Amino acid sequence: MLLKQAETRELRGAEAGSIFWRRGCPALCGAGAKRLLRTDWTGRMAHERRWIDLVNSSLAGRVTCDRFLEAYTDYRDEQLGVEAQRAMAEHLAACGACRRYDRVLSAGVDLLRSMDLEPPLPVAPGKLARLALDADLEARTALPVVFRRPMATVMALAAAVFAAIALFPGGPRSTPELDLPAVVAAEPAALFKAGPGIQRVPVRLPYEMVPTGFQTISRSLLYQYGRPVAPRAAVARP
Amino acid sequence: MAIMAQARLDLEDGGARQVRRALGDLNDSEIVQEFLNGEERAFAEVVRRYDKRLLNFVYRTVGDRERAEDLVQETFVRVYRHLHRFDQSKKFSTWIYTIAGNLAKNELRNRSRNPLVLFQTIVKNWDSDFRPLEWEDARTKPDDLYRKRFIRQKVEEAVAELPEHHRTVFVLRELQGKSYEEIAEITGCNLGTVKSRLNRARNSFARIIEPMVD
Numbered sequence: 001m002l003l004k005q006a007e008t009r010e011l012r013g014a015e016a017g018s019i020f021w022r023r024g025c026p027a028l029c030g031a032g033a034k035r036l037l038r039t040d041w042t043g044r045m046a047h048e049r050r051w052i053d054l055v056n057s058s059l060a061g062r063v064t065c066d067r068f069l070e071a072y073t074d075y076r077d078e079q080l081g082v083e084a085q086r087a088m089a090e091h092l093a094a095c096g097a098c099r100r101y102d103r104v105l106s107a108g109v110d111l112l113r114s115m116d117l118e119p120p121l122p123v124a125p126g127k128l129a130r131l132a133l134d135a136d137l138e139a140r141t142a143l144p145v146v147f148r149r150p151m152a153t154v155m156a157l158a159a160a161v162f163a164a165i166a167l168f169p170g171g172p173r174s175t176p177e178l179d180l181p182a183v184v185a186a187e188p189a190a191l192f193k194a195g196p197g198i199q200r201v202p203v204r205l206p207y208e209m210v211p212t213g214f215q216t217i218s219r220s221l222l223y224q225y226g227r228p229v230a231p232r233a234a235v236a237r238p
Numbered sequence: 239m240a241i242m243a244q245a246r247l248d249l250e251d252g253g254a255r256q257v258r259r260a261l262g263d264l265n266d267s268e269i270v271q272e273f274l275n276g277e278e279r280a281f282a283e284v285v286r287r288y289d290k291r292l293l294n295f296v297y298r299t300v301g302d303r304e305r306a307e308d309l310v311q312e313t314f315v316r317v318y319r320h321l322h323r324f325d326q327s328k329k330f331s332t333w334i335y336t337i338a339g340n341l342a343k344n345e346l347r348n349r350s351r352n353p354l355v356l357f358q359t360i361v362k363n364w365d366s367d368f369r370p371l372e373w374e375d376a377r378t379k380p381d382d383l384y385r386k387r388f389i390r391q392k393v394e395e396a397v398a399e400l401p402e403h404h405r406t407v408f409v410l411r412e413l414q415g416k417s418y419e420e421i422a423e424i425t426g427c428n429l430g431t432v433k434s435r436l437n438r439a440r441n442s443f444a445r446i447i448e449p450m451v452d
Contacts, residue, residue, distance in 0.1 A: 105440055108444065112393055119307075132319045
């Protein structure tokens with residue numbers, strides 16, 4: 001697993017259990033973070049080695065101009081293996097176009113180096129200290145960002161509202177629905193014998209038959225004629 | 239550190255020069271430590287070591303000398319303010335280059351938002367009549383002088399023509415001599431990106447200056 005350079009920057013040099021700064025906030029460096037860093041480092045090195053092996057093996061044969069240009073940066077910075085470096089040098093000696101490319105680049109860079117600017121009179125450390133104090137004072141007395149950048153604040157708020165609408169189109173979620181135990185009401189056979197039609201007979205529900213945990217919901221839904229309701233785990237519907 | 243203690247003792251006898259020399263012998267992390275211990279003059283040594291390097295780095299990135307000087311000064315002010323936050327297990331030069339690079343990047347971003355015509359650009363396009371008077375130098379031929387100036391200008395333009403992320407990597411590697419790992423730290427990219435950007439920047443640079451350089 002390869003982390004980005006910025007992601008590992010804070011972790012480097014931190015011991016497991018130590019506090020380090022991550023994106024401006026203190027964070028605890030756990031053993032997991034160190035392991036991640038180690039894995040990342042190993043991965044990065046393996047990635048580098050694979051790349052260099054690939055370049056070296058591709059240069060083991062005859063170096064063409066295309067291959068030369070592809071591997072030129074590694075060659076110039078001496079990142080190649082001995083064999084590949086030699087193969088590149090041999091191609092450079094034999095190929096006029098590549099030699100010209102190398103010469104032009106080197107001459108241009110030498111010229112640039114010769115044009116280094118000289119700094120003006122060095123800034124006195126006392127002046128720098130005064131500037132630093134001014135900057136500190138300015139930072140401390142500055143208005144909150146809401147007042148300094150009202151448009152940016154309004155836009156950030158609007159973006160947050162749009163994001164909230166996009167993420168929760170139906171508004172805030174209500175209490176999750178529960179999948180309650182099924183209520184199967186079997187009509188007593190005695191009713192049919194009593195007379196024509198169906199009669200509604202008020203039935204007293206024994207309170208103690210409601211399973212524990214469902215008593216506050218609705219007793220009438222949890223009663224099953226004939227046998228007590230087996231308690232089931234309530235399942236939230238998606 | 240023993241050198242510094244001795245130098246401080248010498249200072250009591252009026253040997254400020256010895257302190258400066260002793261500071262000059264220390265490496266970056268020792269200088270930082272001295273500053274954090276209250277030795278204010280250590281910061282002058284930091285400025286002495288880095289002002290030229292940073293000026294050239296920032297100048298090549300933003301292409302405007304006066305603005306580059308301002309940004310270098312701002313870099314030093316930030317370093318002065320936040321040096322106590324610097325993680326001393328890391329390399330100081332990488333940290334200071336990161337600050338300067340971020341300031342230069344912000345400058346370019348602000349410039350693209352609020353474009354203005356730089357005075358330098360106007361000066362470049364001035365008529366020859368407006369050029370400052372130059373005395374004749376018998377040692378050099380005018381043709382050579384002109385050609386040299388022309389090539390320098392073209393090479394500078396070639397750097398300025400590179401895309402910003404390529405230019406930063408190119409300047410850090412070719413002019414500042416930074417390693418790939420340091421460039422990756424400064425720019426916040428991974429090594430593969432640094433390599434590919436450098437390769438492209440070198441190709442573009444060579445292609446632009448090829449007609450001028452034999």
